[in-house]
Structures are given as C-alpha cells and as structure tokens.
Amino acid sequence: MSPLPPSAITIVNGENAISAEVPAHKFGLSAEALEAEMRRGIVDSFVEKGVDKDAGRTRLTFRYRTPMWNLVVKPDGTLIESAAPAAKAPPANADHLSLLDSVRTMS
Numbered sequence: 001m002s003p004l005p006p007s008a009i010t011i012v013n014g015e016n017a018i019s020a021e022v023p024a025h026k027f028g029l030s031a032e033a034l035e036a037e038m039r040r041g042i043v044d045s046f047v048e049k050g051v052d053k054d055a056g057r058t059r060l061t062f063r064y065r066t067p068m069w070n071l072v073v074k075p076d077g078t079l080i081e082s083a084a085p086a087a088k089a090p091p092a093n094a095d096h097l098s099l100l101d102s103v104r105t106m107s
Helices: 021-026 031-040 094-106
Strands: 009-012 015-018 043-049 058-064 068-073 079-082
Touching: 009 068, 015 058, 021 031, 021 058, 021 068, 031 043
Parallel strands: none
Antiparallel strands: 009 015, 043 058, 058 068, 068 079
16 A cells, blocks of 8 residues: 555545546546546445444545456544455365366376
C-alpha cells in the first residue's frame, strides 16, 4: 500500500469526494475519458464504510473493465492506496490433470 497526497480527496460532512484525475491516472485514462466510461457503465465505483475495528475508515473501489483500484481513507484523513486483490484461479480438476499426466508419460 502506498500513501497518496491528502489533496487527492476532500471530505465534506463525512462524505468523500475524489477528483476524476486520480482514478483516471491509475487506469491510464484522461479524466474526461473516465467520466465518459462511468456514464456508459464501464467504470464502477463502490464506497464501503468501516464498522467495528474499521469504524471511521472508508474504502473507495474503482473497477475499469477487469482492473481494480482501492483507496482507504483513515479517520484522520490519511489516504492509503491498496493493491487490488489478485484474481483467484479456479480450482484445478484433479482428474483432468491426472489424465493429462498419463497421456504425457505414455508418449
């Protein structure tokens, strides 16, 4: 996770607002292109308010096609950029792998 400048986000009455330039840069887009993709429904954004031990924290998540970008706002206003979770590979089919291994050893 890497810190972002405090100017990347504004907090007014407990609500977070982020300039389009910040997530646009993360996805290699201009702010105008990001806003256009949001209107088309290709960019999704989610806000999660922390509870219990995470009370006071807010996580902002942006998804553009497949890539995701997360930003955590701590109660003191500190911004932390977090890496998107790696996509999980589907579980391997053990029977299929055994069959492939058998074919390879026979050739």
